[in-house]
Amino acid sequence: xxHATSPDTPRASAPEPLLRAVEVRQHFPxxxxxxxPTAYVKAVNGVSFEIAEGETFGLVGESGCxxxxxxxxxxxxxxxxxxxxxxxxxxxxxxxxxxxxxxRRELQMVFQDPYSSLNPKMRVGDILEEAMKIHGIGTRRTRxxxxxxxxxxxxxxxxxxxxxxHEFSGGQxxxxxxxxxxxxxxxxxxxxxxxxxxDVSIQAQVLNLMKRIRREFDLSYLFISHDLGVxxxxxxxxxxxxxxxxxxxxxxxxxxxxxxxxxxxxxxxxLPKTNPRTKKERIKLTGEVPSPLSPPSGCCFHxxxxxxxxxxxxxxPASRTISDTHKVACHLYEGRA
Amino acid sequence: MSASPIIDxxxxxxxxxxxxxxxxxxxxxxxxxxxNEVLGVVGESGCxxxxxxxxxMQLLNxxxxxxxxxxxxxxxxxxALDEARLARIRxxxxxxIFQDTTSSLNPLYTVGDQIIEALQAHGRQSRQEAxxxxxxxxxATGIPSxxxxxxxxxxxxxxxxxxRIMIAMALVxxxxxxxxxxxxxxxxxxxQAQILDLIMQMKAELDMAVVFITxxxxxxAEICDRVAVMxxxxxxxxxTVESLFDAxxxxxxRGLMQAMPTIESDPAEDLYTIRGRVPSLFDVPTxxxxxxxxxxxxxxxxxxxxxxxxxxxGHKVRCWHWKAIAAGEMTESEAELQAG
Numbered sequence: 260x261x262h263a264t265s266p267d268t269p270r271a272s273a274p275e276p277l278l279r280a281v282e283v284r285q286h287f288p289x290x291x292x293x294x295x296p297t298a299y300v301k302a303v304n305g306v307s308f309e310i311a312e313g314e315t316f317g318l319v320g321e322s323g324c325x326x327x328x329x330x331x332x333x334x335x336x337x338x339x340x341x342x343x344x345x346x347x348x349x350x351x352x353x354x355x356x357x358x359x360x361x362x363r364r365e366l367q368m369v370f371q372d373p374y375s376s377l378n379p380k381m382r383v384g385d386i387l388e389e390a391m392k393i394h395g396i397g398t399r400r401t402r403x404x405x406x407x408x409x410x411x412x413x414x415x416x417x418x419x420x421x422x423x424x425h426e427f428s429g430g431q432x433x434x435x436x437x438x439x440x441x442x443x444x445x446x447x448x449x450x451x452x453x454x455x456x457x458d459v460s461i462q463a464q465v466l467n468l469m470k471r472i473r474r475e476f477d478l479s480y481l482f483i484s485h486d487l488g489v490x491x492x493x494x495x496x497x498x499x500x501x502x503x504x505x506x507x508x509x510x511x512x513x514x515x516x517x518x519x520x521x522x523x524x525x526x527x528x529x530l531p532k533t534n535p536r537t538k539k540e541r542i543k544l545t546g547e548v549p550s551p552l553s554p555p556s557g558c559c560f561h562x563x564x565x566x567x568x569x570x571x572x573x574x575x576p577a578s579r580t581i582s583d584t585h586k587v588a589c590h591l592y593e594g595r596a
Numbered sequence: 597m598s599a600s601p602i603i604d605x606x607x608x609x610x611x612x613x614x615x616x617x618x619x620x621x622x623x624x625x626x627x628x629x630x631x632n633e634v635l636g637v638v639g640e641s642g643c644x645x646x647x648x649x650x651x652x653m654q655l656l657n658x659x660x661x662x663x664x665x666x667x668x669x670x671x672x673x674x675x676a677l678d679e680a681r682l683a684r685i686r687x688x689x690x691x692x693i694f695q696d697t698t699s700s701l702n703p704l705y706t707v708g709d710q711i712i713e714a715l716q717a718h719g720r721q722s723r724q725e726a727x728x729x730x731x732x733x734x735x736a737t738g739i740p741s742x743x744x745x746x747x748x749x750x751x752x753x754x755x756x757x758x759x760r761i762m763i764a765m766a767l768v769x770x771x772x773x774x775x776x777x778x779x780x781x782x783x784x785x786x787x788q789a790q791i792l793d794l795i796m797q798m799k800a801e802l803d804m805a806v807v808f809i810t811x812x813x814x815x816x817a818e819i820c821d822r823v824a825v826m827x828x829x830x831x832x833x834x835x836t837v838e839s840l841f842d843a844x845x846x847x848x849x850r851g852l853m854q855a856m857p858t859i860e861s862d863p864a865e866d867l868y869t870i871r872g873r874v875p876s877l878f879d880v881p882t883x884x885x886x887x888x889x890x891x892x893x894x895x896x897x898x899x900x901x902x903x904x905x906x907x908x909x910g911h912k913v914r915c916w917h918w919k920a921i922a923a924g925e926m927t928e929s930e931a932e933l934q935a936g
C-alpha cells in the first residue's frame with residue numbers, strides 16, 4: 260500500500276483542528292470464488308484532511324470516487340479499514356462503541372435521500388425526539404419543547420409535530436433531516452448530497468437555511484456533493500476526490516481560479532456554461548474511471564490524464580504544497596512535498 | 597423560420613383521470629421545433645415537461661388520458677392516428693431517450709440484441725444486416741471496443757456507456773426527431789459533457805431535430821437554439837437561447853436562473869429564492885399560476901390568467917407585467933426577498 264498520497268497533511272505547528280482525518284482507508288472485501296484470493300474494493304485509499312471550527316469543507320468528485328464512503332467511515336457507520344480520525348485531538352476510530360456514543364452526539368449526518376432516511380411509520384415529532392431519547396437528554400417535556408424549537412429553526416412549525424413523513428415534500432423532508440441532526444447540538448454535520456435531489460428553487464431555500472444554521476449553531480460542515488456550483492457556493496475549502504484518493508485541496512476561490520490537478524481542471528471545464536454567448540474550451544477526458552478493485556499503479560489518474568508521463572505510471576505522487584492553503588498530488592508540480 | 601416545423605404542438609391539453617379526480621397536467625401548451633433545431637424544455641418537477649414529451653410519443657395510457665389540441669408531426673396530427681400508423685412513426689421517425697438507463701434496457705438481453713431488435717421491428721433488414729448496422733451505430737457513439745460491448749449485458753456497462761447504447765438504439769433508424777428526457781441528469785459532469793457532445797454530433801450527422809427536456813438551465817445554454825420554460829403545465833416563456841439569457845422576461849425564469857448556485861455566485865450573499873412551492877395540480881390557482889409565488893404579483897395577476905404573448909421577435913412570455921418589470925418600473929416587495 261502506498262503512503263503519503265494525500266495532499267492535506269497537517270503542519271506540526273498548526274493548532275489542532277476540530278476534525279482531522281489521517282490516511283483513512285476503507286477497503287471492502289469481495290469474494291470472487293472459493294479458491295480465488297479475496298479482492299478488495301479500495302473505496303477510500305488513504306485520505307487525510309482537516310476541518311477547522313466553524314468551517315465548511317466541501318468534498319467533490321464523481322460517482323464512485325469514495326466521497327460518500329469517506330463520510331460514512333468518519334462517523335463509523337462502516338468501520339474503517341485503517342487510518343485515524345481525530346476529533347478535538349482524540350482518535351475516534353480507537354474508541355469502544357460505548358465511548359464512541361459520546362462523540363456521535365457531536366458528529367451528525369444528513370443524508371441524500373429524503374424518502375428513505377425518515378421512518379415512514381413514525382410521526383415527525385417522534386423522529387426528532389428519538390435521538391435525544393437514546394442519548395438520555397432532557398425530560399419528556401423539555402424534549403418536546405426542543406423539537407418544536409427545532410421545527411421552527413428549520414422553517415417548519417409546531418403544527419407539523421404530529422404529521423408523518425409522507426405528508427411532506429422533498430425539500431421539507433430535508434429540513435426534517437437537518438432538524439434531526441441538530442437535535443443533539445452537534446459540532447460537525449456531515450451532509451451527504453443533501454440538496455442534490457431537490458428542484459432548483461427548493462435547493463436554494465435549503466442552502467440558505469444551511470448557511471443560516473451554520474452561523475447560528477456555530478457548526479462545521481463536511482459537505483459532500485457532485486455539484487461543483489453548490490460546493491463552490493457553500494464551502495470555505497474544497498477537496499477533490501478521484502478513485503478513493505484526495506487529489507487536490509484548496510480554498511474555494513483558489514480551486515476554481517487556478518485548479519492545479521489535471522482532473523480538477525477537466526472537472527471544472529466540463530461544467531455547462533452559464534451563458535450561451537461565451538465560448539468555452541473543454542478538456543476532454545478519454546476513457547472511463549478505472550475499477551477501484553484494481554486501481555492503476557502510480558498516480559490513480561494516469562490512465563486518463565492528458566499530461567501523463569512515465570513517472571506517473573510508476574510512482575504515486577506525493578502531496579505538493581502550492582501555497583499554504585493549496586495542495587495537489589501530481590507529478591507536474593514542483594514545490595515542497 | 598423558413599421551412600415548416602418538424603413538430604408543431606397547438607393548444608395541447610392532457611387530462612388524467614385519477615382516483616382523486618381529473619387533473620390537467622399539460623394545459624394549453626403550444627410550441628414548435630424547426631427542422632435541425634434543438635429546443636430545450638425547462639422546468640421543475642411536475643411542470644408537465646415529461647408529460648408533453650410522452651404525449652408526442654403517445655406513450656400515455658389512453659384509458660385514463662384525454663387529449664385536446666393537436667400535435668402535428670410533419671403536418672400529420674399524431675393525436676388522430678391509429679395505433680398501426682403510430683407504431684411506424686414511433687422509433688422510426690421520432691425516438692426518445694430517458695434519464696434512467698437501467699430501467700430502459702432489458703437486463704436479460706445483450707445490448708447488441710436489443711439494438712438489432714429495434715432495427716428489425718421497423719425495417720425489413722435481415723439479422724446479419726441489422727447486426728452490421730448496429731455495430732456501425734455503436735461505433736459512431738464512440739464506445740471503446742464496440743464489438744465486445746455489443747455482446748455484453750446492460751449491468752456490465754457504466755451509466756455513461758448505457759446512455760450511449762440508448763442513443764445508438766434511438767438513432768439506429770435515423771429518426772427525424774429525437775426527444776431526450778433528462779438524458780444526462782443521472783450522469784457525472786465529465787460524462788454529461790461527453791453525452792451532450794455526442795447528441796450534438798449525431799444531430800448534425802442525421803440532420804434531425806431535438807427536444808431536450810431538462811431542469812438544468814446550464815445545459816440549455818450549452819446546446820439549445822430555443823427554450824420553452826414550463827411552469828405548472830403551461831409554457832410561460834418561449835425564446836431563443838440568446839434572448840432568454842440576455843433578458844429573461846418572466847419572473848419565474850428570472851428566479852430560476854438566479855436561484856441556481858454556479859461557480860460565479862457570490863458565497864457571501866444568500867441565494868435568490870422563489871418563495872413557497874409549486875401548487876398541486878388538483879388546486880391550480882385562478883389567474884396567473886405563478887402569482888402566489890411571484891414578487892411582482894398584483895390583483896390583476898390573481899384574478900385573470902395572462903396569455904403567451906409576443907414580447908419581441910422570437911420571444912414570448914406569459915405575464916401581465918413583463919414590460920414594467922423589464923423597464924425596472926416594478927420592484928420586488930420586501931417580504932419576497934427574505935431567505936428560506
